[in-house]
Amino acid sequence: MNQEIVQIYKEFDKNSLTSFFENLLNFIKKYDETFKLYVFKDSLEAIEKFQKHEFYLGTTDDNLEGLALFYSKEMFKATEKEICGNVVHMIWDVATFMTDELCPSCQDSNLKIASSTDQNNIYKTCDNCLITIEKGQFIERPEEMIPATRKQVDYFLEN
Ligand SMILES: [Zn+2]
Structure with a gap:
């Protein structure tokens, strides 16, 4: 799980936020059983139904590139709980x-x-x-x- 999320963050490209967002959504679906342990049920079910083109991506003033780079290091040794919280947070930052x-x-x-x-x-x-x-x-x-x-x-x- 760590290696995979690190890889997703390493591959972050601000010019292809759609594929970054899709990678995060696929990661959540793949590790659904783990996310269920740490994320509110209704939120998780809603997020798992997200389609990449349904959202305005990257409209905030957050430095997503800086965050992704930072997390690519942080996630290396993170616990499953930390990874789940982090990914849901990133979904929020990218798509809200x-x-x-x-x-x-x-x-x-x-x-x-x-x-x-x-x-x-x-x-x-x-x-x-x-x-x-x-x-x-x-x-x-x-x-x-x-x-x-x-x-x-x-x-x-x-x-
Ligand atoms: Zn305020």
Whole structure:
């Protein structure tokens, strides 16, 4: 498991985020039994259904290349639990759409658009201070959130 995730991170190319994303999704499906031990069930089931073209990839200001390089070293000796947490986190970083809207609370990061695992609710959330907004109201950050799809993002931004 370590070798494989290290290899995926080593092969990171910012010009082919789609194949990087696909590699992560395939890795999760391949090690599904292990991910089940450490990742919330609904989140995992939703992520395993993700299709690579359904998402806006790489819209954040995160330095994904730097992260991938860093993780390619970190994952070498990581535990299974750490790998699972790391990969799900990376899915979030790559596929969660970032808006132009500055976080009203910390004013240090832009808000991202996330979804509930059943894809019925859409949230704006800040990865920096963790505030979460649903239909204009501040709510407690849900335990489980997944990246919003292109369709959800487009719909959200139009309304
Ligand atoms: Zn914030």
